[in-house]
Amino acid sequence: MSAYGFAHLRNRRHHPDILEYLERIQATLDPFHGRFVIHGPPTEVVEGSWPGSMVLIEFPDLAEARAWYESPAYQEILRLRSDHIEGDVVLVEGVGPDYDPGVRAAKLRAEAVRRRR
Structure with a gap:
């Protein structure tokens, strides 16, 4: 199951360290x-507000995503970004091609009924 590293980055400040980070991240x-799916602006906001930009990196699975983030190579360059850009980073497992939100709703509904008993 594919997994993703998602970053919501705010208050970006261009700094030479950011350029070095960008030059080095693909090797990590x-x-x-891992491959970039989304990398920065532009963003078309259709509901609410979205301060900042986003990055989405796809991995074959959650174990690979975790291994990348914890790898010595990535940890070595992480501060090049985090010292100059505020943001939130999460790792999340994706859903498969057969995912059905209606099935999920039915499970949540059944769970709610069980809790009421």
Whole structure:
């Protein structure tokens, strides 16, 4: 099951460290089969507000995503970004091609009924 590293980045400040981070990050992703799906602006906000930009990196699974983030190679460059850009980063497992939100709703509804008993 694919997994994703998602970052919501705010208050970006251009700094030479950011350029170095960008130059080096792909080499940290390659051993874990990570690839950029989304990388920064522009963002079209259709509901609410969205301060900042987003990054989405796809991995084959959650174990690979965790291994990348915890890898010595990534940890070595992480401060190049985090010292200059405020943000939140999460790792999350995706859903498969057969995912049905109606099935999920039915499970949640049944769970709510069980809790009321």
